[in-house]
Amino acid sequence: MRRAIPFAVAIFTALLLQTAVFPKVTLAGAKPELMYMVVIIIAMLDGPSVGAVIGFSGGMAQDFLQNAPKGVTALTLTLLGYTVGLARTYIVTPSPLLPMMLVGLGTFAGLLFYGVVSALIGQLSTGWLYLFRVAFFSGIYNGLLTPVFYPLLKRISEGDRSRSLFGR
Amino acid sequence: MPSRQRARSTRLLVATLVSISLVVITVDYRSGPTGPLEAFGRLSLAVMSPFQKGVSKITNPVGDFFSGLAHLPTVEADNARLSSELDATQSQIIKATTDQGRLATLEELLGIKAALAPDTVGAVVIGSSVSNFEWTVTIDKGSSAGVAVGAPVVASPGTEAPPGFTGGLVGHVVRTTPYASDVQLIIDPDSLVAGRLFTSGETGLIQGQGDKDMQMKLVAASAPVRLDDLVSTVAFQAGDLQSRYPPGIVIGKVSHILQDAGSPDKYVQVRPTVDFSSLEFVLVVVHQAVTP
Numbered sequence: 001m002r003r004a005i006p007f008a009v010a011i012f013t014a015l016l017l018q019t020a021v022f023p024k025v026t027l028a029g030a031k032p033e034l035m036y037m038v039v040i041i042i043a044m045l046d047g048p049s050v051g052a053v054i055g056f057s058g059g060m061a062q063d064f065l066q067n068a069p070k071g072v073t074a075l076t077l078t079l080l081g082y083t084v085g086l087a088r089t090y091i092v093t094p095s096p097l098l099p100m101m102l103v104g105l106g107t108f109a110g111l112l113f114y115g116v117v118s119a120l121i122g123q124l125s126t127g128w129l130y131l132f133r134v135a136f137f138s139g140i141y142n143g144l145l146t147p148v149f150y151p152l153l154k155r156i157s158e159g160d161r162s163r164s165l166f167g168r
Numbered sequence: 169m170p171s172r173q174r175a176r177s178t179r180l181l182v183a184t185l186v187s188i189s190l191v192v193i194t195v196d197y198r199s200g201p202t203g204p205l206e207a208f209g210r211l212s213l214a215v216m217s218p219f220q221k222g223v224s225k226i227t228n229p230v231g232d233f234f235s236g237l238a239h240l241p242t243v244e245a246d247n248a249r250l251s252s253e254l255d256a257t258q259s260q261i262i263k264a265t266t267d268q269g270r271l272a273t274l275e276e277l278l279g280i281k282a283a284l285a286p287d288t289v290g291a292v293v294i295g296s297s298v299s300n301f302e303w304t305v306t307i308d309k310g311s312s313a314g315v316a317v318g319a320p321v322v323a324s325p326g327t328e329a330p331p332g333f334t335g336g337l338v339g340h341v342v343r344t345t346p347y348a349s350d351v352q353l354i355i356d357p358d359s360l361v362a363g364r365l366f367t368s369g370e371t372g373l374i375q376g377q378g379d380k381d382m383q384m385k386l387v388a389a390s391a392p393v394r395l396d397d398l399v400s401t402v403a404f405q406a407g408d409l410q411s412r413y414p415p416g417i418v419i420g421k422v423s424h425i426l427q428d429a430g431s432p433d434k435y436v437q438v439r440p441t442v443d444f445s446s447l448e449f450v451l452v453v454v455h456q457a458v459t460p
Contacts, residue, residue, distance in 0.1 A: 015216065015298060019306065020223040023296035024445075029379050031300050049178040056185040063192075064212040065298045067342060067352070070205055071192030073299070078185045082178070111300075118301070121197055125357035126301055126378050134300045 006156040007042070011058045014038045015065065027144075030137035033107055034149075035062050037142045039077045040106040041150055043084040044099060045157040051081030069123045072114060080110045099150050104143030111135035210345050213306070217348030220295040221308055228448065288322075288451040289313050294348070303356035303378060304342070307450060312346045314454040320413045321351050323442045323450050336442035337361065337401060337417045338450050349452075353444055354419065355382060362411055363419050363438070365391075366398035374399065374419060374438055381423050384436040389427065391434060397422040399438050414453065 014034040022031050035058045043051025059074030066073075084106055091098065115131040118124040124131065196205050291313075295306035309315050321338040339359060343350040354361055355376040363374045363384060370391040372384040387393065399422065403415040424437035 012219075016219050016223055019216070019295035019298050020220045021227050024227070033300065035298075049174075049181055052178070052182045052185055056189065059189070060192075061212065062298050064205070064209045065216065066209075066302055067304065067350070067358075069193060070196040070209075071189045071194075074192065075186060075189035078182060078189060082182045115301075121193065124301075130378060138300060 003156070007054055007057075010038055010042075010153060010156055011035070011054070011061055014058070015061060018062075019065070027141040028133075028137045030134045030141060032141040032145055033111065033138045034142075034145075035059070035073070035077065036080065036107045036110050036138075037103050037146065037149060038153065039081045040084050040103045041099065041146070041153045042157060043081040044088050044102060045154060046085070047088065048082045048085030051085035052078050053081075055079070055081030069118060069121060072117050072121075072123075075117065076110050076114045079113070080106060100143045100146045103146045104139045107142040108135045108139035111138060206343075210343060213343060213348055213350060214345040217294065217306060217308070217345065220306060220348075221292075224292075224294045287314075287454045289315060289454050291315075291321075291349075291450050291452055293447050293450060303353040303359075303376065303444070304339075305351050305353065305447060305450075307349050307351055307452070308347070309452060310347045310349050311344045313452075315341055315344055315349050315452050316454075317341055317344055318412060320417070320453045321450050322417055322453065323447060335417065335451070336440065337413065337419045338442055338444075338447070340412055341452065351450070355379070355440060355444055361413065361419060362402050362404050363399045364402035365393060365422070366400060367394060368392045368397075371402055371404075372436065381437040381439045382420065384422075384438050385433065387434045387436050389432055389434050393422060393425050393434060393436055395422055395425065 014037075018031070018034045022034070039051065039055040039058055042054045046054075055077030056074050059077035060071075062077075063070040063073045084102060087102075112131065112135050115124055115128075115135070119128075192205065196203060199205070289309050291307035291309040293305045294308050297304040307315075307321075319341045321340060322335040323338050337354055339351045339353040339356070341349045342352045352359055353376065354374070355378060357376050357378055359376040361374045362371060364371045365387075368391055370387055370393070372387040374382050374384050376382055384399065399419045401413040401415055401417040401419060402411065404411045418441050420438040420440040422436055423439040424435075426435035426437075428435060
């Protein structure tokens, strides 16, 4: 897979911004979830299988930077990437708001799923109210950030395809 | 049917990835914080931290600008208060330097070595937790500077500490690499700290509540608790269990007291003295090796 390096750079950059920049700029106490946004956008552009692979890799990378419980983010983002990739084939609206809506809703649903899985293994120590609040505001925050990151990820996703078309 | 074939191979791929995730969750859950997967955790921290250091060097002023906007009304009052405090501090420093000189001479005379006194290492906060469900920070000092897992971390408190007490408690180190460490903050829901109320001497267990005030548990209903009462760390030993933090570090102030009629415990909320949203510099307590 020739695009492995650009995708790895995107995952790494998301983690770096998530840990070093956005903790200081929160929305109603919630940080954005950049890895969720990256996975959703790539899944939208490249379909379910690439979405699942990027979701798994990005989720694992994020999991290992946390204390516990490892693997839950990977599970969440694999399924999220796959689902968004599938959903894309059924949505035909050319609205420019579509990426923002999908990222917002996908982040909201993904975080709830993450919370439920954590709770099932007894690791959700923050409480349900907090989970809903964070899922809601992170979803909105991610949606608002989408216009900034979407064009960059689109270039990664399409740059290589156009190059291979022209045989370079 | 190539498209159906592709759909099937995609499903197989997703099933494989989900299975791997489930295996990782199980292995990590069963092995706990000392498991083989923790090595990968340290590795990813070691890879990320140099970049975090670089980025935070650039973005700290930007972040300060934003948090400054939020705190703007208080900034001017702070300025006036700080300049008057600065004058007072400067005269104190002059006195302290003289005292320090005398103390050093006296200590030398008595042959006291400060070998047993806890030593501290200053560190800069270069990053925060990657998720919304953990309250940790990454600092730029690691095992090469003597930082070990479990080491207490403190900051200078925002409020005045009474004599005999030191800066605000930040948390403890949970993961180290040679040049960076992760610190679990006391506001993390997984953090438990033994605390003592300053005026009554009552003790309790303080648990983090995320972005809300911490909760002090196991305080007897009959115990006298006052609002704004200072809470500090307390040393204890119960069997093999020993307190992680040295005694006398300020944790916070009592912000809320609820008395439930039927409950044997008081519901006490504690607001940390450290402002965790703008934490930049911390001190890690490094226990010096005891020299015989």
